[in-house]
Amino acid sequence: MRLPTDEEVKILDEVSEKEENGTLTPEEKERLVNRLKEIDKKESWPFV
Numbered sequence: 001m002r003l004p005t006d007e008e009v010k011i012l013d014e015v016s017e018k019e020e021n022g023t024l025t026p027e028e029k030e031r032l033v034n035r036l037k038e039i040d041k042k043e044s045w046p047f048v
Helices: 006-021 026-043
Strands: none
Touching (some): 006 026
């Protein structure tokens, strides 16, 4: 397990804020989740 990056925290904050305001569309949520997945792939460390 690792700590989230600054970019991940920013995305999660954006999702939370938009969910609270009721302005998060399903398409936007999917886009943000996909960004998180891409970041996770880049941040994963290969274990040897």
